[in-house]
Amino acid sequence: MKIVQLGCGITGLVCAEHLEKNELVNELVLADRWTDAAEAMAERLDSGKISVRKVDATDSEVLRDLLTDADLLISSIPAELNKNVIDKTIELGVDYIDYSMSVNSMEEFEEINRRSKDRGVTILTSMGADPGISDVFARYAANKLDSAESARVMDGDSAVADGIDFFCLWSPAEMIEEVTVPAAIFKDGKITYVPPLNERQIYEFPEPIGPLPVYNTIHEETFLMSHFIDGLKYADFRIAVDDVFAKVANTLRKLGMHSLKPVDVKGVKVRPIDVVTSLMPKPVDMIGKVKGFAGLVVEVRGLKDGRKALVKVWATMSHEKAYDLAKSNATGYFVGTGGAIAAELLLSGEIADKGVLVPEQLPAEKYVSMLPAKHLEVKEEITTF
Numbered sequence: 207m208k209i210v211q212l213g214c215g216i217t218g219l220v221c222a223e224h225l226e227k228n229e230l231v232n233e234l235v236l237a238d239r240w241t242d243a244a245e246a247m248a249e250r251l252d253s254g255k256i257s258v259r260k261v262d263a264t265d266s267e268v269l270r271d272l273l274t275d276a277d278l279l280i281s282s283i284p285a286e287l288n289k290n291v292i293d294k295t296i297e298l299g300v301d302y303i304d305y306s307m308s309v310n311s312m313e314e315f316e317e318i319n320r321r322s323k324d325r326g327v328t329i330l331t332s333m334g335a336d337p338g339i340s341d342v343f344a345r346y347a348a349n350k351l352d353s354a355e356s357a358r359v360m361d362g363d364s365a366v367a368d369g370i371d372f373f374c375l376w377s378p379a380e381m382i383e384e385v386t387v388p389a390a391i392f393k394d395g396k397i398t399y400v401p402p403l404n405e406r407q408i409y410e411f412p413e414p415i416g417p418l419p420v421y422n423t424i425h426e427e428t429f430l431m432s433h434f435i436d437g438l439k440y441a442d443f444r445i446a447v448d449d450v451f452a453k454v455a456n457t458l459r460k461l462g463m464h465s466l467k468p469v470d471v472k473g474v475k476v477r478p479i480d481v482v483t484s485l486m487p488k489p490v491d492m493i494g495k496v497k498g499f500a501g502l503v504v505e506v507r508g509l510k511d512g513r514k515a516l517v518k519v520w521a522t523m524s525h526e527k528a529y530d531l532a533k534s535n536a537t538g539y540f541v542g543t544g545g546a547i548a549a550e551l552l553l554s555g556e557i558a559d560k561g562v563l564v565p566e567q568l569p570a571e572k573y574v575s576m577l578p579a580k581h582l583e584v585k586e587e588i589t590t591f
Contacts, residue, residue, distance in 0.1 A: 207553060208233040208275055212263055212291065213282035214244035216489050216534045217305060217334065217376070220542025221280055221549070223532050224580060226253050230553045237261045237272055243490060247533070263287055269294045276300050278552065280545055284377065292318060296325050303548055305334030305541055307426045315562060323561040330563050333548040335540035336361050336443070337426035339521070339582075340502050341565035342544075342573045344431050347506035347517035349570060350588065354508040356440035357431045362411040362418050363446055363537065364498035365525055371450055373492060375500075375525075375537040378483040385447060385455040386464035389422035392432035392441040399424075402459060403452050409444065412520050412585070415499050420444040421452070434566035437508070458482060493535060496525045500536035514591040519574075521582045531581055543580050547573055 207230055211222040214236050225231050236244035237259040248256045261268050263283050269291065273279060281291050281304040288304050295302040296318075322329045332338055340359045348354040367373060374381040388399035400422060409420045425443035432441040447455070458464050463482050468475040501522035508515060521540075528539035548568065551557045556569060577584050 207231055207277040208235070209549070210235045210237055210272060210276045210279045211282070212237050212261075212272070212279055214238040214241070214247075215282060216493065216538030217541040217545070218280070218282035219243060219247050220532045220534050220539050221282070221545040222256075222542075223247065223251065224543060224546035225549055226251060226255055228550060228553065230550075231255060233257075235259055235272070235276075237263075239263070250533075263291060266290070266294060270298065273298050273300050278303065278549060280549060281305075282541075282545070285380070292329060296322050296327050296329075299325055299327055301328045301330075301552060303330040303333050303545055303552070305332065305545055306337060307332050307429075319562040326560055328552060328557065328560055328563065330548050330552065330557070332426050332430060332564055334542075334544045335537070336502055337430060338544035338548075338565050339540060339577075340427055340443075340504055341430055342568060342570050343502065343504035343519040343584075344427070344435060344506055345566045345568070346570040346574050347504055347519050347586075348435050348508070350517050351506065351508035351510050351515060353437050354435055354506050355437065356505075356507045357427075357435060357438055358441070358505045359425070359427045359431075359443045360409050360411065360420060360503040360505070361443070361445040361501075362409070362415050362420070362503070363500045364415050364418065365496045365500070365535070365537075366498055367492060367496045370487060370492075370495075372454055373487050375489055375492060375496065375535050376541070377489070378486045379479055382455065382458065382464055382479055382482060383466070384423045384425070384445070385421070385452070386459040387424055390424045390428045390442075391422060392428050392438065394439060397429065397432070403447065403456060406452070407444070409446075409503075411446075411501055411503060412522060414524075415501050415522060418446040419449065419452070420446050430564050430566055434564055489535070489538070493533060494529050496535055499524050500540060502540065510588070510590060516589045516591075517586065518589070519584065519586045521577065521584050523582060527581070540582070543577070543582060546580070547576050550576070 503520040
């Protein structure tokens with residue numbers, strides 16, 4: 207099969223490196239506007255399956271040429287560009303995977319679902335780590351209960367880098383936006399919003415991460431878990447934000463430096479957020495420079511055999527190990543591995559449905575069983591009350 211990896215940063219290349227090892231894949235195209243990292247990986251792996259293409263994903267004709275004879279496109283480009291890519295894959299009858307939701311409403315979701323079903327195309331969205339692995343963990347945990355009442359996702363990271371205080375290990379623009387807009391919480395059957403970085407809570411992550419301050423932020427899981435796991439009365443997502451980052455984010459928000467709306471600067475239109483992120487290290491520049499651990503924890507509460515129960519599922523990885531395995535960091539490794547497993551389930555026929563699917567609709571037990579072979583050990587515990 208021919209796979210196109212569109213976007214070759216720290217997540218896309220992890221996914222591609224996993225798939226290069228898959229015997230069902232005989233052609234793997236690494237496509238990006240900037241190809242240095244893809245070319246370095248192609249040289250390192252020295253695989254006859256891999257080719258590298260310099261492309262502009264916003265150009266419809268370039269996409270058409272890129273997708274010629276392709277079986278699957280995996281997108282790790284900015285989420286706001288994915289809608290046009292989805293339209294092109296549906297038009298050409300190519301299956302599609304991305305790492306974050308590419309729609310802004312359930313109405314839009316249903317419209318893409320209808321078109322892709324009509325065309326016989328499978329669209330797998332939100333298939334990274336969080337969203338992605340986290341949602342599968344929530345489904346996996348809910349399946350162990352007779353009924354589920356609440357689901358919570360905790361994203362923790364103890365990363366440090368010598369001499370650098372303010373950095374992000376994935377898209378800086380997405381992280382700045384995430385911590386400067388109202389956070390979504392599902393409660394009593396509806397989505398509500400709280401102010402950004404509204405409530406600081408210390409969460410005890412599994413060792414070796416330990417306690418970290420976490421905050422509610424807007425994230426796909428809140429919407430996906432509440433919609434696709436029956437019976438939930440509460441769902442939310444919290445991410446670890448250290449005190450320095452939180453103070454800076456609040457200051458940026460108060461100044462309007464998080465804005466996506468262009469402003470005039472001496473006759474030049476500039477988005478304030480682009481100024482901020484241009485001054486931050488790029489995630490690829492941080493590869494090999496960070497130490498510490500990243501982890502995902504999902505807690506689902508409900509009833510089991512007539513008693514209240516908590517199912518906790520988690521996985522952790524060190525940034526150093528991710529570098530050794532795939533020249534990435536643990537954040538990128540989690541995301542790329544989530545996408546790779548979704549791709550392998552699709553390629554093997556484990557996922558046969560057409561239309562739009564989200565992580566909660568995947569075969570959770572099979573998915574979780576595949577993570578250890580990719581160096582992500584999953585742990586779980588059930589507590590009854």
